[in-house]
Amino acid sequence: MTETKSGPRQERRSGSWLRTLALGRNPKTTLIRAAILALVCVVVFKCLLLPVRVEGISMTPTYADGAIHFVNRLAYLRREPRRGDVVGIRLTPPNGWSAPHIMYLKRIIGLPGETISFADGRVLVNGRILDEPYEKGPSNWNTDAVTLGADECFVVGDNRSMAKEDHEFGRAERNRIVGKALW
Amino acid sequence: MKWPRFFLLAVVVALAAWAWVALHPDSERQIRRRLEGLAHAASFGPNQGYLAKLAGAQSLAGFCATNVEVNIDVPGRQEHGLAGREDIQQAALAMRASARALTVTFPDVTVQVSADQQSAVADLTLQAQVPGEHDMIVQEVKATLQKIDGQWLIVKAETVRTLK
Numbered sequence: 536m537t538e539t540k541s542g543p544r545q546e547r548r549s550g551s552w553l554r555t556l557a558l559g560r561n562p563k564t565t566l567i568r569a570a571i572l573a574l575v576c577v578v579v580f581k582c583l584l585l586p587v588r589v590e591g592i593s594m595t596p597t598y599a600d601g602a603i604h605f606v607n608r609l610a611y612l613r614r615e616p617r618r619g620d621v622v623g624i625r626l627t628p629p630n631g632w633s634a635p636h637i638m639y640l641k642r643i644i645g646l647p648g649e650t651i652s653f654a655d656g657r658v659l660v661n662g663r664i665l666d667e668p669y670e671k672g673p674s675n676w677n678t679d680a681v682t683l684g685a686d687e688c689f690v691v692g693d694n695r696s697m698a699k700e701d702h703e704f705g706r707a708e709r710n711r712i713v714g715k716a717l718w
Numbered sequence: 719m720k721w722p723r724f725f726l727l728a729v730v731v732a733l734a735a736w737a738w739v740a741l742h743p744d745s746e747r748q749i750r751r752r753l754e755g756l757a758h759a760a761s762f763g764p765n766q767g768y769l770a771k772l773a774g775a776q777s778l779a780g781f782c783a784t785n786v787e788v789n790i791d792v793p794g795r796q797e798h799g800l801a802g803r804e805d806i807q808q809a810a811l812a813m814r815a816s817a818r819a820l821t822v823t824f825p826d827v828t829v830q831v832s833a834d835q836q837s838a839v840a841d842l843t844l845q846a847q848v849p850g851e852h853d854m855i856v857q858e859v860k861a862t863l864q865k866i867d868g869q870w871l872i873v874k875a876e877t878v879r880t881l882k
Contacts, residue, residue: 590854626843626858626880627826636825637843637856639880690881700793705881 583608585634585714587623593692593702594640597621597669598716608634610715616643616688618665621716624690624707638713639703642669645681645689647709652680656695672696681706688712745831745870749838749863752870753824756781760822762814764849775810779803782872783864789876792857822846838863838870841878 559565580586585606589598598604598621606623616622620643625635645651650661656674658665674695683689683706691704743751759778766774788800800809813820826843840861847854862874 624880625826626856627828627841630828635843637845641881703793703881705879707881711880 581634582632584717585623587638587640589640592697593694594621594642595694596671597642597693598640604640605717606638606640606714607717608714611712616646616709616712616715618643618646618660619669622688622690623713623716624711625713629710635713639690640716641690641692641704641707643688643690645683647683647685647687649689650680650682651689653678658691669693670695686710745835745838745865746829749829749831749840749870750827752781752863753827753840753842753861756872757822757824760810760820760846762820764819766814771811771814774814775807778810779807782806783866786872787874791877791879793879817848819849820846821849836865 585608587604587606589600589602589604592600610620621640622643623635623638623640625638627635644658644665644667645660652659653674653676656676658667659680670693672695676695676699678699681689686709687706688709689705690707692702694702739747756778759774759781762771762774782803784803786801786803786806788806790798790800800806823845824842825845828841829838830840831838840863842859842861844857844859845854846857858878858880860876860878861872863870864873865871
């Protein structure tokens, strides 16, 4: 008898406990909080910190194939890109503040006005060898010297062990640089 | 006016606006839809028969003007050109014969329509992937479109080197 009487009461209690856990003590406040949180997430991850999944091996060993990273779109609001920065580069011309869905992830090795070339796998900036601690594998790349324009950076992946022909690298216009990789 | 009525009126106005935009799309929206259709026509699944392949290739060629020019210049590969719908159809058939399946999308599209609304340039990112395979092709493409007999058709398409 006792069990049959306390059964529905217990159910009601557990139901209200679940409801409190899911919606909080004040459902209206919880819904407003959830809406604000969703809005903040959309703004942050659609406009400011773009999540990217690395596809391919051109940035190994720094960025492994399949790894998830973030590109900070605010990084270059107050300063210009620097040598050594890993940046996201859009494939289509900029269209307002809209974020691209696909971008190259490359490292800046040349800044505007500099002359860049590869000689036996080493990067030469204005004829001087660039120290690149991030580059690990052997490389035998050779290219002609390229002088960058006033709004261009030279970008390349860290994996120079792969064939030069299979690796996208070269001059990138400043307005195509979306932002800097967070880490 | 009580707020439920006001809310209902706002919903009706929003629905009417949405219906108007959906039924009377501007040139840019028409081109974007056309490009979505093109990506769909370029994609194909496995185990297609010859007739399905032919229909798919014809559908793809239907997005192009009769005098279309296509120039493909990808690093590490020989430059390749196609001219006319027939070439497009043959290339699409050859692709369907060589690959098991293919999924094509244009995830980033920028459209600039001319002032007379008769021509447009679309800069797009092409993403192509063979289902089940890890590697995918990503390529910047510039397409020039013209409004011919009320339809937006591609008159020129060329690959663009993002990094020069």
